[in-house]
Amino acid sequence: MTTGPPDPLTGSAAAPAGVYNVANLLTMVRIALVPVFVWLLFAEGTGGRLAALAVFAVASITDHIDGELARRRNLVTDFGKIADPIADKTLTGSALIGLSVLGELWWWVTITILVREIGITLLRLVVIRYGVIPASKGGKLKTALQILAIGLYIMPGPLDPLRWTTMGAALLVTVVTGLDYLVQAWRLRRETLSGGVGGTV
Structure with missing residues (x-):
């Protein structure tokens, strides 16, 4: 766990962030969206592609948001340090592999x-x-x-x-x-x- 900066009133360090916080929740949402994205990527028709693009965009946005929240609200955790890059690599990796499998x-x-x-x-x-x-x-x-x-x-x-x-x-x-x-x-x-x-x- 990461200990927060000193409290300006008490001078003591803030309590470390717990695993169950909004930043880590967004990271897990990004991971959960990967299979949905892959399924839509391989769906036939323009509608499936547009839906896949929307899911990919939402998942990518959560990557920026969870990082900002973790830093600004002292929500950095050991779990987040591990899960966040895994979520990033899983999303981009599945997209690249999927596009290559499709021959695109x-x-x-x-x-x-x-x-x-x-x-x-x-x-x-x-x-x-x-x-x-x-x-x-x-x-x-x-x-x-x-x-x-x-x-x-x-x-x-x-x-x-x-x-x-x-x-x-x-x-x-x-x-x-x-x-x-x-x-x-x-x-x-x-x-x-x-x-x-x-x-x-």
């Missing part, structure tokens, strides 16, 4: 993005003993481009040039930010070890 997105694009996302998630678990690398603007741009590109692929209509361009940008930023994270993780480990901390930061 090249498999090499899906595989490249998934390898980056899963690999960096695992790397975070490895380097956490040395310290935390804060989220970068590039990472936020990567997420925004991925969501926009996936949304364009889900949306029915003759939008191929726009889809390709946006997905190409998302893929480029995904790879570049992944490489940047690798460099930062290597530097963090090197600096920690050279400082004689022994990886206990």
